[in-house]
Amino acid sequence: METHAFRMQLKPGMVDEYRRRHDAIWPELAALLRDAGISDYSIFLDPESHALFATLKLAADNRRDTLPAHPVMLRWWDHMADLMEVEPDNKPREWPLVPMFHLP
Template sequence: MINHAFRMKLKPGTVDEYRRRHDTLWPELADALRGAGIYDYSIFLDEETLHLFAVLKLRPDDSSASLPAQPVMQRWWDSMADLMETEPGNRPREWPLTPMFHFE
């Protein structure tokens, strides 16, 4: 198992809509994430800064690097672009987070 954590950023006034869209996550996107070896995926919000902190687990044989090329992933990014800071192509801007502590 591999942990992957990163930060993203919402635009002001979009918190409720961001939550609503994730509460109705497309089944085909969920299938693509699972198929790429992603599981136990959580996103947390810092309401003061609008930063999102994502943490996911990857199976050792994951193929998550192939997700950006999948049409369902591109459609999801396009549908979320009005809510988030994005890169060209509407991929959400991501800032990697460095592991500092883990307790089991």
């Protein structure tokens, strides 16, 4: 398993709605992520900057690269686009995080 970490940016005033939508994550989206080889996915908020920090585990045979074309993923991005910084196709903007330290 490989750990992948990245940052996203929430718009001001959208914290409660972001949490509400994730608390009600669609079962078909959760299944899609798992089927693509993603597990142990967590998102953390820096309340001062509204930055979201995410970590997830990727299986060696993951299919994460297929997700941007999947209709469920596209619907989720459209559903979330009003809350965060996004690309023209509504994919959340992501900034990769560089591993600096790990204590096993």
